[in-house]
Amino acid sequence: MHVEGNILIHAPQSDVFDFAENVELLTQCIEGCRNVHELGDGKYAALLEAQIAFLRMAFKVTVELSRVERPNTIEAHIAGTPVNLVGKIDARAGLTLEPAGPAETRVTYALDVSLAGKLGGMGESVFRAKAKEYGDRFAVHLRDAVESKLLEKAP
Template sequence: MKIADSFTIPAPKSAVWDVFMNVEKLAGCVPGCRDMTALSDTEYEADMEVKTKFMTIAFKANGRLKGFAEGEELTVEMTGKPTKLAGLFRTKLKVRLQERAEAETEVEYDMDLQMSGRLASLGDVMMKGTVTESSREFARNVQRLFAEAPGGTAE
C-alpha cells in the first residue's frame, strides 16, 4: 500500500528538522505512540496502538534511519509485530522538507506499507483509511506543537 501526501507547518525548516530528529518530541506527535526509545542515533523502538474501525491493535515497532540529507530529507524503515495478532508490517517512509516562506515549511512524504499474516487479512481498504487518518493526525499534532511554541521553535 502506497500513500503520499504533504502538509505545512508554521515554522522554519531547521526547526521542523530538529523535531523530526528528536525522538522525544517526535514521539509526542505520533498517534498511538505509548513509548519510544532511542537505541542509537539511527535506531529506535516503540510501543504503539493503532485503532481501526473494529479493533485496537497493539504492536512493537523498530525503526531505523536509513539515510538523510541534513535538513532536507530522510528515509526511515520500520518493522512491527502486533502483540496479539499473527502478522508483520514493514514500511519505508521518505520525508522531504521544503521551505515555502520565511517561517513556513512543507513536509512531503511517501510511504510504502506492506503487511503479512492476520494483519494483512484486515484488508487494504480498511488499513489504508486507518493509516491515512493517522498520517493526518500526525500532521495536526506537529502543527499544534509549533503553534503552541513561542517563536515557532517547538522547544
C-alpha cells in the same frame, strides 16, 4: 500500500527539521506511539497502538533511521509484529521539507506499508483509510507542536 500527504508549517525549514530530527519530540506527534526507547546506532523500539475498524491493535516495532539529510529529508524503516495476532508489518516512512516562504515550510509525509499474515488478510482498504487518517492527524500534530514551540521561544 502507499499513503502520503502534506501540510504547511509557519516556521523556518531549519526549525522544522530540528524538531523532526528529535525523536522524543517527533514521536509525541504520532498518536498511539508509546514506550519509545533508543537501542543505539539510530535504532529505536516502540509500541504503536491503533484502533482499526472494530479492533484495537498494538504493534511492537523497531525503527531505524535510514536517511537524514539536513535540512530536507528524514527517512526511516519500520518493522514489527502485532501483539496477540499472527502477522508482520514492514514500512518505509519519510518526511520531506521544502521552504514555502521566508518563515514557512511545506512538509510532505509518505508511508509505504506492507502487511503479512492475518494482518494482510484483514483488508488493505481498511488499513489504507486508517493509515491516511493517522498520517493527516500526525501532520496536524507536527504543525501545532512546531508552531507552539516557536511561540515559546519568541521574546
